[in-house]
Amino acid sequence: MAKPPEPIEDVLPAADTGVLAEVLRIVEAAPQPQYAPTQATDVPSVAARQVVELKVSAVLFGRGLVEGAVVKAVKPAGDYALRAGNRGPFLLSAGEAGLQILGRYGPDTWREDTVRRAAVALGKR
Amino acid sequence: MPTRLNLSDARLRQFADAQAAQPTPALTDTNVLDVLAAVGDGSAARRTVDVAKAELTKPGLTRAQQFDLAKAGLTRREKADLAQLLDRSGWQMTPGARNFLEALTGRAALIDAFGPLTLTGDQKAGLAGYATPGDVIEAINLSTAPSGRLHLTDTKVIATADAAGKFLGPMLDVREGDLIRLRTRAADGKTSDWLTIQARGVEAADTRNAVVNLERIDLVAQTDGVELKHNTGRPLSEPGATLRFVNVRTGEKTDVQVTDTGSLPASFKVPGRAGDELRVSVSDGVNNVDHAAISGTLKVPGASSGGVGGVDLPDPAMHADERNPDGTARYKLERFTGPLFKEEPTAADVRQGAIGNCYFPAALAAVARANPQAIKDLIRQNADGTYTVRFFQYGDQTKPVEIQVDGDLYVRAWGGPIYGSSLGGPTTPREMELWYPLVEKAYAQWKGSYDTIGDGGSAGEVMSEVLGRPSSWGGFISAGAEERLFGRMKTDLERGLPVAAGTHGKHRAELYTNTGVYSNHAYSVLGVEEKDGQRFVTLRNPWGQSEYGHDGKNDGVFSLPMAEFTKLFANLYTLR
Numbered sequence: 001m002a003k004p005p006e007p008i009e010d011v012l013p014a015a016d017t018g019v020l021a022e023v024l025r026i027v028e029a030a031p032q033p034q035y036a037p038t039q040a041t042d043v044p045s046v047a048a049r050q051v052v053e054l055k056v057s058a059v060l061f062g063r064g065l066v067e068g069a070v071v072k073a074v075k076p077a078g079d080y081a082l083r084a085g086n087r088g089p090f091l092l093s094a095g096e097a098g099l100q101i102l103g104r105y106g107p108d109t110w111r112e113d114t115v116r117r118a119a120v121a122l123g124k125r
Numbered sequence: 126m127p128t129r130l131n132l133s134d135a136r137l138r139q140f141a142d143a144q145a146a147q148p149t150p151a152l153t154d155t156n157v158l159d160v161l162a163a164v165g166d167g168s169a170a171r172r173t174v175d176v177a178k179a180e181l182t183k184p185g186l187t188r189a190q191q192f193d194l195a196k197a198g199l200t201r202r203e204k205a206d207l208a209q210l211l212d213r214s215g216w217q218m219t220p221g222a223r224n225f226l227e228a229l230t231g232r233a234a235l236i237d238a239f240g241p242l243t244l245t246g247d248q249k250a251g252l253a254g255y256a257t258p259g260d261v262i263e264a265i266n267l268s269t270a271p272s273g274r275l276h277l278t279d280t281k282v283i284a285t286a287d288a289a290g291k292f293l294g295p296m297l298d299v300r301e302g303d304l305i306r307l308r309t310r311a312a313d314g315k316t317s318d319w320l321t322i323q324a325r326g327v328e329a330a331d332t333r334n335a336v337v338n339l340e341r342i343d344l345v346a347q348t349d350g351v352e353l354k355h356n357t358g359r360p361l362s363e364p365g366a367t368l369r370f371v372n373v374r375t376g377e378k379t380d381v382q383v384t385d386t387g388s389l390p391a392s393f394k395v396p397g398r399a400g401d402e403l404r405v406s407v408s409d410g411v412n413n414v415d416h417a418a419i420s421g422t423l424k425v426p427g428a429s430s431g432g433v434g435g436v437d438l439p440d441p442a443m444h445a446d447e448r449n450p451d452g453t454a455r456y457k458l459e460r461f462t463g464p465l466f467k468e469e470p471t472a473a474d475v476r477q478g479a480i481g482n483c484y485f486p487a488a489l490a491a492v493a494r495a496n497p498q499a500i501k502d503l504i505r506q507n508a509d510g511t512y513t514v515r516f517f518q519y520g521d522q523t524k525p526v527e528i529q530v531d532g533d534l535y536v537r538a539w540g541g542p543i544y545g546s547s548l549g550g551p552t553t554p555r556e557m558e559l560w561y562p563l564v565e566k567a568y569a570q571w572k573g574s575y576d577t578i579g580d581g582g583s584a585g586e587v588m589s590e591v592l593g594r595p596s597s598w599g600g601f602i603s604a605g606a607e608e609r610l611f612g613r614m615k616t617d618l619e620r621g622l623p624v625a626a627g628t629h630g631k632h633r634a635e636l637y638t639n640t641g642v643y644s645n646h647a648y649s650v651l652g653v654e655e656k657d658g659q660r661f662v663t664l665r666n667p668w669g670q671s672e673y674g675h676d677g678k679n680d681g682v683f684s685l686p687m688a689e690f691t692k693l694f695a696n697l698y699t700l701r
Contacts, residue, residue, distance in 0.1 A: 002483045002628075002646035004668040034632050039598055039696050041627040041647040042481040043581035047634035080644070081634035088639065108638055108671070111679075 002042050002079065005109045008118045011102050015091040017062025018115050018124070021054040021107075022087040027072060032081075047081035049074065052101075060089060060112070061119040073099040080105045089115045129213050133202040136163035136174050141214070150216040154239070157222035158182060160210070161195035164203040164229065172198065188221070192228060192235050204230055220255030220290035241317040242309045247326025251295040252307065256286040256317075260309040262294055267304040267321070267387065268409070271338045271360045277306065277387060299324050302331030302411055304363055321364070334412035335366035335383075339405060339421045340436065340509075342389075346399035351425050353393050360387025366409050369416045370395045370423075373402040401425045404439065436509045438531040441569035444480055444579040447535070447543065456543050458533040463557045465512070467550065470500040472649055473680065475561045477667040478544035480579040484627070485565060486545060486667035487647035488587035488698070491623035494651050494665075499592055504560055504567075512559075514567035520589030520596060520700075528567040532559065535575075544575060548669045584625035584647045585698030592623070594700040602626075604691045611660050611687060614653045617699050624650035626664065627696040641673035641683065642693050650697075651682065660687035 012018075030048040056069045065071065073092060075082050088107025092099045103109030110118075118124075132138045140159055144150035152160070162178035172180070177198065181191050207226050210216070218226075221239035228235040236243060236255070242262070244254040256262060263280035270277065283294030286309070299305065303324045309317040341361040343354045353370070355361055362368060362383045370379045372395065379395040395403065403423045406416035419439045443454045472490035477483055493500050504514045511531050518524040534542045541552040545565035551557060568587075569575045585596035602610060617624050627647045629636065634644045642648075643666075652663040666672055666681035673683040685693070 002643050003479055003481055004477055005671070006479075032632055035630045037601060037695065038630070039583045039585065039627070039698075040484065040581045041487075041584070041645055041696075042483045043630070043645065044481070045631040045645060047631045047644070079631070079634070080638055081631075082638055083635045086638045105643065106638065108641070108643075 003104065005104050008110050008114060009122065011091060011109075012115075012118050012122050012124060014093050015062070015102055015124070016094045017065050018060035018089060018091050018119060019054070019056045019062075019065055020058040020060065020088070020112060021056045021090050023082050023084050024053040024055050024070065025084050026082065027051040027053055030077065046077040047079065049077040050082055051075070052082050054090060057087075060115055061124040062092075064094070065092075071099055073101050075101050075106060078104065080108065082106060088112070091115070130209050132206045132209060134163055134206050136166070137203070137206050137210075141210075144214075144216060150214070152210070152214075152216050152218040152222040152226075154219050154221045157219075157225055158191070160207070161191060161225065164200075164207065165195040165198040167198045167200060167203075187237070188225075188239070189235060189237055192225065195225070195229060199229060217258075218289070220257070220286075223289060224255070240320070242307060242320050244307070244320065244322055248296075248299060248305070248322075248324040249326040251293050252283055252305065253291075253293040255290045256292055256309045257311065258286050258288050258290050260311050260317075261285050262292050262307060263310055263316075264294070264296055264305055264307040266296070266299060267306050267360070268300070268333065268335060268363050269298060269303070271341075271362050271387060272336045276359050280306075280308070282310075283307075299327055300331075300333040301325070301328035302333065302409065303327075304365070331409075331411045333409075334418070335363035335407045335409035337362040337366075337368060337405060337407040337420045339423055342405075342423060344403070344423055344425045346397070346425050347394070350394040351397040351401065351403070353389055353395065355388045361389070362387055362407055363409060366407050369406045369408075371404040371406075372397045373404055373422070375401075397425055399425050436511050436531055437533070438511060438529060439570075440531075440533050440535075441566060442574040442576060443535055444575045446579075447479075447575075454535065456535040456537065459536045459540075459554050461532040461534050461542075461554045461557060461559055461562070462510075463553075463555055463559050465504060465506055465558070465560050465563070466501065467558045470497045470560060472651060472665055473549055473669070473682075474547050474558060475667060476546045476548045476669040478542060478546060478562075478565075480544050480575060481581055482545075482565070482578050483647040483667050484582040484584040484625075485568060485578065485587050486561070487625045487649045487665075488584040488591065488623065489561060489564060490665055490667060491584070491625045491649040491651075491698075492588060492591050494649060495618065495623040496592070496621050500560060503591060504564055512563050512567070514564050516568070516571060516590045517593035518590070520586075520592070520594055522593035525593075526571060528571045530563060530567045530570055532563070534562055534566065581645075583698065584627065585696075585700070588623045588625065588698060588700055592700060594622075597699045597701045598696070602691050602694050602697055604688070607660070607687050607691055610691070610697060611653060611662075613697070613699060614650055614662065618650070618652060622700050625698040626650055626662075626690075626694045627698070628693055629695045636693065640693065641671065641675075642685075643671070647698075648694075654684075661685060662687060662690045664690075 028051045032048040089112045091102040158181045165177040166174040227233035261282045262284045265280045284292035286292045306321045343356045345352045366383045377396045470493045472494040475486045475490040477486040516526045545562045547558040589596040637644045648664040661684045669681045
C-alpha cells in the first residue's frame with residue numbers, strides 16, 4: 001500500500017548499517033502476484049520478495065561494509081520492487097538470513113541527507 | 126338572555142327561569158345533569174325526570190353513559206331547546222357542560238373525559254382542546270428539551286381558551302411521536318396538573334428518536350460500580366425513553382428508563398471502574414430500538430488514558446494494523462481544539478497519515494485546489510464544540526449524509542496525529558488546522574472505521590461524495606490518449622472541478638523505484654501547462670513530500686511530462 005514512509009526514527013534503531021549503493025542485479029525473485037486492473041489505489045497488494053546484489057559506494061554509518069563492497073541483500077515483499085541500476089541510501093539490518101533492506105520504499109524511503117542527520121541524532125556512527 | 130329563550134320543554138323552562146334569577150347564570154359540570162334529566166325523561170325512555178336524575182347521578186357513571194341516558198329520551202323539540210341554550214342563553218358554561226349540549230344537538234362528538242385541560246383530535250394543525258375560558262395553555266416539547274437549555278417548566282404559552290373554553294395553539298418543531306407536556310394557567314397564576322401527550326397526525330411515521338444530553342451526566346467511580354448522577358435540573362432525556370450504557374472494556378450492558386422528570390433513578394449505578402468508557406445510546410421505544418445508533422461515550426474519571434473534555438462522541442476504531450490482539454487501540458486519543466481553517470483551504474493543507482487511504486487525501490486536496498469554498502461548506506463547528514461533516518451518498522445531491530465528530534484524534538507517543546493531519550504549521554492539539562483530519566475522521570465514522578477506509582479506494586468516488594456530483598471514469602490511461610487526457614484535465618480544472626490520478630498496482634512496482642512517483646498511489650492533479658511545445662501535468666503527492674525530480678522544496682508538488690504521466694499513471698479521476 002502507498003502509505004507514507006515510516007518516520008526514520010522508527011526504523012533507524014533497527015539498522016546495523018546505512019550505505020549509499022546501487023543495485024547491480026537481481027539475484028532471485030519470488031513469483032510476483034498479478035492483480036487485476038482497478039480504479040482503486042492503496043489496495044492491499046505486494047511487490048514480491050527479491051534478493052539483490054548491491055555495490056556500496058559510501059558508508060553512511062555502521063561497520064562491516066566498506067566502499068566498493070558487493071553484498072547480497074533481501075528486499076522483503078512489500079511496497080516497492082528493485083531493478084538493476086536503482087540506487088540511493090539503503091538501511092540494512094543483519095540477521096540469520098543475511099542483510100535485509102529496511103524502509104517501506106527501500107532507497108526511495110528517505111533522502112541521503114535525512115539519513116545522515118538522523119544517524120547523528122540517534123547516535124549511529 | 127333568558128328573555129330571548131322560547132323553550133318547549135317545561136322542565137327546561139323551569140331550569141332556565143331558575144338560572145335567570147341568578148346573578149351570573151352558568152351551566153356547570155354539576156347542574157348540567159338537571160338539563161340531561163330534563164331531556165332524558167319522557168315517553169321514549171319511560172322514566173320521570175326524578176328517575177332520570179337518579180340514574181344520571183349514580184356513582185361511577187361515565188360521561189358516555191350519562192350521554193346515552195339523556196339521548197334515549199331526547200325529542201326533536203328538546204333538541205331545539207338545547208340549541209337555544211347553546212346559542213341564545215348567554216350562560217357561562219364549563220367545557221364539559223357545553224360538550225354535552227353540543228353532542229346532544231349533533232354539533233360535536235362527545236368527549237369522554239374532561240379535566241381542567243382536555244386535548245381533542247390530533248396535532249396536525251397544533252394543539253387543540255378545552256380549558257377553562259380565559260386560561261392560557263402552556264406547553265413544552267419534552268422530546269427536544271434535553272438538547273436545549275430548558276427546564277421542564279420552561280414552557281411557552283401557545284394559546285388562550287376562548288369564551289367557550291376552546292383553544293388551538295400552534296407549536297413549532299413538533300414531530301410525530303414527540304412527547305408534549307401542557308398545563309393551564311389561570312389569571313390568578315394557579316396552574317393545572319401537567320398533561321402529557323404524544324403528538325399524532327403530524328407526519329406519516331415517528332422517525333425522531335429521543336435525545337440524551339450527555340453533558341448532564343456525571344460519573345463517580347465507587348467500590349461497587351459507577352454511579353451516574355444527573356447534574357442539573359434540566360432534563361437529560363425524554364421521560365420514558367430507555368438509555369443503554371455499555372461498558373466498552375467489559376461489554377456489560379445496563380438499560381434504564383428515564384424518569385417522568387427526564388432524569389435517572391436515584392442511586393443509579395452501572396458495572397465499571399475508574400477509567401472505563403461507557404457507550405451511551407437511547408431509544409424512545411419506536412426508534413433505535415436495537416440501540417445501534419450511539420449517542421456518545423462517557424469516561425469514568427479517576428484514571429488516565431488520554432482524558433478528553435467536553436462532548437465526547439464515539440470515535441472510529443483504528444486500522445487493524447494499529448490495534449492490539451485484544452482489539453484495543455495501540456495509540457491514545459487526544460482532544461484537538463485548533464482552528465478549522467487558518468486561511469483559505471488549499472491542497473497544501475492536506476497530509477496523508479500512516480494509513481492506506483491515499484485516495485482520500487488526494488481527492489480532498491484536489492477539491493481544495495479546484496473549489497476551496499466546497500471545503501468550507503463541507504465541515505462546520507457546532508455550538509457544543511463538535512463538528513458536522515456533510516457528504517453526499519453516491520454523489521447524489523439529494524442524499525446528504527451528516528456525520529458528527531468530536532476533536533479527538535489518535536496520536537503518536539510524541540504527539541501529532543497518526544492518521545491524516547495538516548501541513549504548514551504545528552501539529553499540536555491547540556494549533557493544528559483541523560479541517561482535513563476531521564473530515565477524514567468523519568469519513569471513517571461514516572464508512573465504519575479507519576480500518577474500513579484504510580485499505581484502498583477510489584479518489585473519484587470521494588470527490589463525488591464530497592461535491593455531490595457523479596464521478597466519471599474514462600478508462601485506463603494509455604499512451605495514445607495523451608491529447609484527450611490533457612484536454613479533459615485542462616477543461617475540468619478551468620471549470621473548477623477536481624481532478625486526481627492513480628498509478629499502477631504493485632505488480633508493476635519496478636517501474637517506479639527512483640522515479641519519485643510511487644505505485645498503487647493516488648495524486649491530486651493541480652494543473653496542466655504547455656511549455657516550449659511540451660505538455661506537463663502538475664501533481665501533488667498527498668504525503669506532502671516525495672516527488673518526481675528535485676525542485677528543492679520537497680513539498681510533494683511536481684511537474685511531470687505528459688509522456689511520463691501516461692507511462693506511470695493508470696487512472697484519471699474526474700467528475701461529470
